[in-house]
Amino acid sequence: MPRSARRFSTSVPTLVTSVLVLLALIAPACSTGGDDRLTVYSGRTKGLIGPLLDEFNEETGIKIDVRYGDSADLALQIDAEGDKTDVDIFISQSPGAVGFLDAEGRLAELSQSELDQVAADFRAGDGQWVGLSGRVRVLVYNTDLVDPADLPDSVLDLTAPEFKGRVAVAPNNGSFQDFVTAMRIEVGEDVAEDWLSGMAANGARPYANNTAIVEAVGRGEVPMGLVNHYYLAKAKAEDPDIPAANHYFAEGDMGSLLIVTAAAIVKGSDKSEEAGRLIDFLLSKAAQEFFAQQTYEYPLVQGVEPDGSLPALASLPTTTIDLDELGAGLARTAELIQDSGLDRN
Amino acid sequence: MDAAARRRPAPFGISLTSAAVALVFAAPLLYLVSRVAVGDVRLRTVVADPVTRDALWNTIVLATLVAVSAAVVGTALAWVVARSDVPFRRFFAVLVPLPLVFPSFVGALALRASISPGGLLESVLGPFGVERLPQVDGLLGSWLVLTLFTYPYVQLPVAARLRSLSPSVEESARILGRRPLAVFFQVVLPQTRTAIAAGTLLVFLYAVSDFGAVDLLGYPALTRVIYANRLLRRDLALALGLVLAIVALAVTVAERRVGRNAATLPSVRTKWSRTVPLGRWRWPVFGLVVFFLLNALVAPVASLVHWTRRGMASGSLDVADADLWTPVLNTAGIGMVTALVAVVVVLPVAFLGARYRSPVAGPALTLVVAGFALPGIVIALSMVFLSLNTPFLSGLYQTFPLLVIAYVVHFGAQSVRAAGVAIGAVPSRLDDAARMLGADRLRRLVRIDLPLMAPGLAAGAGLVLLSTMKELPATLLLAPTGFETLATRIWGATEANSLAEAGLTAIVLLLVSGVLTWLLVVRRADVLD
Numbered sequence: 012m013p014r015s016a017r018r019f020s021t022s023v024p025t026l027v028t029s030v031l032v033l034l035a036l037i038a039p040a041c042s043t044g045g046d047d048r049l050t051v052y053s054g055r056t057k058g059l060i061g062p063l064l065d066e067f068n069e070e071t072g073i074k075i076d077v078r079y080g081d082s083a084d085l086a087l088q089i090d091a092e093g094d095k096t097d098v099d100i101f102i103s104q105s106p107g108a109v110g111f112l113d114a115e116g117r118l119a120e121l122s123q124s125e126l127d128q129v130a131a132d133f134r135a136g137d138g139q140w141v142g143l144s145g146r147v148r149v150l151v152y153n154t155d156l157v158d159p160a161d162l163p164d165s166v167l168d169l170t171a172p173e174f175k176g177r178v179a180v181a182p183n184n185g186s187f188q189d190f191v192t193a194m195r196i197e198v199g200e201d202v203a204e205d206w207l208s209g210m211a212a213n214g215a216r217p218y219a220n221n222t223a224i225v226e227a228v229g230r231g232e233v234p235m236g237l238v239n240h241y242y243l244a245k246a247k248a249e250d251p252d253i254p255a256a257n258h259y260f261a262e263g264d265m266g267s268l269l270i271v272t273a274a275a276i277v278k279g280s281d282k283s284e285e286a287g288r289l290i291d292f293l294l295s296k297a298a299q300e301f302f303a304q305q306t307y308e309y310p311l312v313q314g315v316e317p318d319g320s321l322p323a324l325a326s327l328p329t330t331t332i333d334l335d336e337l338g339a340g341l342a343r344t345a346e347l348i349q350d351s352g353l354d355r356n
Numbered sequence: 357m358d359a360a361a362r363r364r365p366a367p368f369g370i371s372l373t374s375a376a377v378a379l380v381f382a383a384p385l386l387y388l389v390s391r392v393a394v395g396d397v398r399l400r401t402v403v404a405d406p407v408t409r410d411a412l413w414n415t416i417v418l419a420t421l422v423a424v425s426a427a428v429v430g431t432a433l434a435w436v437v438a439r440s441d442v443p444f445r446r447f448f449a450v451l452v453p454l455p456l457v458f459p460s461f462v463g464a465l466a467l468r469a470s471i472s473p474g475g476l477l478e479s480v481l482g483p484f485g486v487e488r489l490p491q492v493d494g495l496l497g498s499w500l501v502l503t504l505f506t507y508p509y510v511q512l513p514v515a516a517r518l519r520s521l522s523p524s525v526e527e528s529a530r531i532l533g534r535r536p537l538a539v540f541f542q543v544v545l546p547q548t549r550t551a552i553a554a555g556t557l558l559v560f561l562y563a564v565s566d567f568g569a570v571d572l573l574g575y576p577a578l579t580r581v582i583y584a585n586r587l588l589r590r591d592l593a594l595a596l597g598l599v600l601a602i603v604a605l606a607v608t609v610a611e612r613r614v615g616r617n618a619a620t621l622p623s624v625r626t627k628w629s630r631t632v633p634l635g636r637w638r639w640p641v642f643g644l645v646v647f648f649l650l651n652a653l654v655a656p657v658a659s660l661v662h663w664t665r666r667g668m669a670s671g672s673l674d675v676a677d678a679d680l681w682t683p684v685l686n687t688a689g690i691g692m693v694t695a696l697v698a699v700v701v702v703l704p705v706a707f708l709g710a711r712y713r714s715p716v717a718g719p720a721l722t723l724v725v726a727g728f729a730l731p732g733i734v735i736a737l738s739m740v741f742l743s744l745n746t747p748f749l750s751g752l753y754q755t756f757p758l759l760v761i762a763y764v765v766h767f768g769a770q771s772v773r774a775a776g777v778a779i780g781a782v783p784s785r786l787d788d789a790a791r792m793l794g795a796d797r798l799r800r801l802v803r804i805d806l807p808l809m810a811p812g813l814a815a816g817a818g819l820v821l822l823s824t825m826k827e828l829p830a831t832l833l834l835a836p837t838g839f840e841t842l843a844t845r846i847w848g849a850t851e852a853n854s855l856a857e858a859g860l861t862a863i864v865l866l867l868v869s870g871v872l873t874w875l876l877v878v879r880r881a882d883v884l885d
Contacts, residue, residue: 248672249855
């Protein structure tokens with residue numbers, strides 16, 4: 012008994028001390044706001060934007076506190092913070108999440124000079140957010156299992172019998188939802204609804220996200236899947252031998268929707284000048300080249316070319332729809348997807 | 357003497373503290389109730405909706421299957437590492453709890469990549485004529501993956517209980533001619549029943565609240581409906597969260613009835629614990645443990661290593677540039693603080709439940725445990741809204757104290773059940789003797805109860821530590837802005853399809869967890885050294 016009591020009484024102070032030391036070590040990592048600081052909520056993860064934020068800090072001396080997370084969660088959080096929010100800038104991976112904040116009246120208007128840097132298709136009609144980069148919806152397929160000649164021109168044809176049980180989808184992913192919203196607007200509610208239930212009936216296989224689909228297609232677990240184009244480029248950078256390729260649907264087809272990532276200034280930010288400088292920086296040539304070369308995305312500012320391995324933006328069948336409708340129609344889209352049963356296959 | 361008859365009325369201080377602790381644990385639940393009460397979504401219509409019903413049924417089926425299999429596997433492994441003379445036993449003692457540390461969103465991805473069609477296992481088995489492995493998805497896949505990642509919830513508390521069990525009864529049974537298997541079923545199992553039940557409840561609640569694994573494995577559980585609706589139909593998502601909480605409360609109450617009236621032999625601290633010689637079964641048992649760890653640990657790690665090496669070979673991952681020190685310190689630091697706080701704050705509730713008669717005890721214990729069944733995102737969002745809308749709490753929003761509170765509310769169940777088992781096993785005669793000798797309550801606690809409870813408390817702290825280190829939703833929403841942990845780094849890497857970075861970071865998380873588990877849990881819990 013005395014032995015164990017002694018052991019216990021020595022272990023508690025040791026534990027407490029080590030905890031305090033660790034706290035002292037981690038505390039400086041997180042500083043509370045200051046004068047020359049911007050708070051950014053970013054739905055783009057660190058690898059996709061962190062180096063740019065560091066570069067901005069080096070150039071301007073403006074420090075950036077950034078919270079990375081899921082675009083939808085961060086939008087919800089900014090909405091919940093309301094007037095109390097410290098957030099200056101929201102960076103979204105999908106038009107849906109930034110459109111949600113726009114509809115809730117949580118965003119400030121951007122300056123015309125910022126908006127004018129990208130084509131009207133890639134920014135909010137009301138000037139509340141601006142596109143940073145673009146991703147194209149594609150059908151990624153396993154080159155060992157699929158003959159590209161058999162792949163359809165239209166995404167609508169994936170409900171055909173020859174694709175039964177062979178197509179992976181990510182029903183709860185923001186990009187997939189944006190794609191369905193675009194389809195509803197472009198070809199009509201009924202067609203979209205039929206397509207969703209057709210896909211469900213055709214045994215489309217639900218996956219958690221684009222990463223999981225590309226990984227599974229690479230292994231040959233599923234022959235093909237609907238994703239954004241740049242996941243494959245990233246996978247090929249890590250392993251050039253992956254037997255997979257992107258199939259682009261025919262010109263003008265809904266399947267090749269261009270989905271933008273976006274930046275916006277949050278209403279109530281008391282650092283709108285610094286925030287504006289960051290937006291300008293993200294639209295600068297250097298930043299747009301980062302998107303082109305490091306993340307394999309399409310730069311949206313004119314004069315910057317995408318990575319050489321990708322088809323040029325102009326040659327791509329992109330769909331031009333009002334992106335504001337994307338955000339506003341998201342609730343109905345989520346309902347349609349849920350009703351189709353696609354997620355429960 | 358019968359435990360219930362011995363119970364005294366609770367001292368007022370312990371009751372009051374327990375009630376206060378329970379109130380904090382109830383916060384997310386109260387938030388859900390209040391939101392559903394004022395919202396447009398009625399609980400009755402939600403439950404009547406066939407989509408919800410199917411999803412709820414799926415959740416319950418999965419959680420029940422996982423609970424049963426994890427109970428069997430966890431108990432068996434606990435006995436092997438705590439009691440048998442299996443080769444490399446101490447080595448296994450460190451390895452066996454580790455699968456708990458995989459965040460399910462990367463663990464499930466890695467495990468699936470290893471054992472699914474076209475995966476590493478297929479290429480290993482190819483020369484033996486295996487051409488195509490079955491899909492790992494749906495109910496079977498989720499059952500397998502969740503069992504492999506949750507059995508430590510049973511194994512850790514049961515191993516702790518086994519270590520503090522007096523060898524004399526087993527010795528007597530052996531001397532009276534019982535065969536080893538009969539000793540296990542007639543003596544050991546009844547004495548570890550409360551620990552098994554406690555761990556199994558945790559597994560069930562974990563499976564109910566898990567999102568990452570069922571999402572990756574495509575199983576239509578209720579948490580996926582909650583996630584899908586959290587942005588645009590928030591009231592529906594919260595009402596579904598409340599449905600999960602009600603399931604959790606019901607199961608928790610049921611488990612308390614099972615745990616009651618269990619015959620318990622007192623704990624002892626002894627230099628000598630009974631080791632059962634396995635004889636000719638020694639190497640077969642060793643083989644079984646190895647086979648199990650091949651699935652639970654080696655298979656996911658193989659994918660992580662494969663991804664990391666691939667990225668290094670192609671030059672897209674630079675290990676020297678990975679900058680993992682800050683997230684390592686952050687993760688270890690916040691995990692240890694949370695584990696310590698979680699063990700301390702639940703002690704009054706655990707004492708109240710195990711030692712005294714009090715009307716507060718039952719509800720308090722149930723509330724503390726039920727926090728574990730809420731999906732992390734529901735707890736995180738509740739804490740966001742609560743702290744923003746409560747005047748004196750808004751200062752805590754996105755600070756360390758609120759983050760730790762959120763963790764403790766989510767994971768306190770793990771420490772309270774472990775503490776309850778440990779308290780129940782402290783021999784009351786020691787306490788009575790000390791009281792008669794004039795020792796006050798604090799002195800009895802420090803000199804008698806805590807030392808005897810140490811293995812159980814350490815096991816509980818270890819569970820909280822491992823859970824906190826992999827926690828994602830609350831960390832993303834509630835940590836101070838800029839605070840990066842290994843889990844958030846892994847998540848960011850998987851989102852950006854940087855499997856190499858995700859793999860490397862997950863391996864580091866596993867190593868850090870292994871070291872901390874050994875230092876703080878296994879070494880402390882093991883009385884044999």
